[in-house]
Amino acid sequence: MEGKIIGCIDRHRRRLIDLAEDIYRHPEGGFYEWRTASKVKEFLEKLGIQVRSGLGRTGVCGTFSGGRADADAPHVTVIGELDGILCPRHPMADPKTGISHACGHHLQLAVMLGAALALTDPEIRETLCGTVSFLAVPAEEYVDARKRRRLEAEGVGFAGTGKSELIRLGVFDDTDIALTTHVHMVPVEEDLYLGNPACNGFSSELITVEGRAAHAAVAPWEGVNALSIANSAYQMMGLMRETFREEDHVRLHTLIREGGEALNCVPDHVVVESKVRAVSLDAIQDIRGKVTRAFEGAAYAFGGKIHRERLQGYLPVRCRLADPALKKAAQHLKGYTYREVSVGDHNNACTDVGDLTHLMPVINFTHAGFSGGLHGEDFAVTDQDKALIAPAKLMALTVYELLKEHAVEARNVMEDFKPVFTKEGYVEYVRSTIEK
Ligand SMILES: [Zn+2]
Structure with missing residues (x-):
């Protein structure tokens, strides 16, 4: 047969x-x-x-x-x-x-x-x-x-x-x-x-960073730069990598989906799509917490806000x-x-x-x-x-x-x-x- x-x-x-x-x-x-x-x-x-x-x-x-x-x-x-x-x-x-x-x-x-x-x-x-x-x-x-x-x-x-x-x-x-x-x-x-x-499995989120628009040359001090918040969060995530365990096989991916509209305006709205991959649901949750703290911390520092929308991941x-x-x-x-x-x-x-x-x-x-x-x-x-x-x-x-x-x-x-x-x-x- x-x-x-x-x-x-x-x-x-x-x-x-x-x-x-x-x-x-x-x-x-x-x-x-x-x-x-x-x-x-x-x-x-x-x-x-x-x-x-x-x-x-x-x-x-x-x-x-x-x-x-x-x-x-x-x-x-x-x-x-x-x-x-x-x-x-x-x-x-x-x-x-x-x-x-x-x-x-x-x-x-x-x-x-x-x-x-x-x-x-x-x-x-x-x-x-x-x-x-x-x-x-x-x-x-x-x-x-x-x-x-x-x-x-x-x-x-x-x-x-x-x-x-x-x-x-x-x-x-x-x-x-x-x-x-x-x-x-x-x-x-x-x-x-x-x-x-x-x-690996992953979790994914759409993170919206809200700042405040202002003229980029005349009065930038009146603005809250959402792109700077996102950039700072990126840097924090980079520095956090030393806390990832090898056995958790962590991978972090982020894409800026919306990064501002006009060059002479302080960007007040940035959208980042973020993906955390790791070996287990516990590890994914742990790293996701770090990503969230990076964005929240950066938003706090600049005086902006973030909004997170959870997206379905893979197990x-x-x-x-x-x-x-x-x-x-x-x-x-x-x-x-x-x-x-x-x-x-x-x-x-x-x-x-x-x-x-x-x-x-x-x-x-x-x-x-x-x-x-x-x-x-x-x-x-x-x-x-x-x-x-x-x-x-x-x-x-x-x-x-x-x-x-x-x-x-x-x-x-x-x-x-x-x-x-x-x-x-x-x-x-x-x-x-x-x-x-
Ligand atoms: Zn395939």
Whole structure:
């Protein structure tokens, strides 16, 4: 059966590469992936399985039951991410939006659909004891504050990330195990990296600094310079870095979204978007407190005011070592090198997969086959077999290993997993972080 799965994906090699390249050439931003979603929908419908679309605006989900599924059989969901990232200098960036697939999400979709091709093959499908979904999810990349407001006005409940919105809407309610993949996010020599290393989470805020306008030359002493307040806060944050613990993996990012209007007027209104990344919710909260004190202290010194609006963040990824099903699946891939995630492996970036890891087991692997930096203008696919074909095989084989023979492996994964949140608890938690 493993040979059949591999053979099926090999037969459709060209079709999968063409699909990935088509999506690569038409990148779309989070929650606006209309064309990409229609491509995924069309592909899944051709497989003759049940397809739902319009999930959290653009999400698409195809579902089928294996031939041996019983009433309590597990439900595994293979995830692909629909969105590109704002990277206007990338050669394949959309000239109007600046969005490009500089994070390789187009590959994920082709991997997911390649797995769908193999697993819906009648002979393979017959052996599966469980339900399988292929879920294309909107908006994995950070959605900035202005865009969130627009989306909220258009009815998106959790506009911060696609996965949180789909959790809120109940799309993950039936899922017992999720499977994800990505291009390598940490330096890995091998072709495949099995498991989910811990990743940072983040909190984000929109900080408005209010000063007082005055003529910049005639009477600057009558003004309160909001930009000076923001600058002072930046310097304090810089000096505070020595208090960050290495093991907390802290990253601080700030962008000035509005920095004054007229050069001959003391700026009285500055808007800063701020992001704090760290390894745990406690560390994030601790550093967020320091950032707040920096802004409040600077505002006090100059006689201005700050106003903070909390934005939804991502939860840290809970580390998950390679599952037996994933390891067994990898053994069937000949000619590829791989290694497993070790305890202590850490990714400083963030992903909304972190939110999912607080609710359900997420089996993950990452892969090679590209050059350049993630989110960089030089990101490019260099090896279709490593970037797409082998990952598609590994994804399909892992689902097969989970669900074959009464789904013993899937049931083991479910039994061992301890969730941090129920779905209701999670939704309540996210709401509490964005209360106005
Ligand atoms: Zn990504």
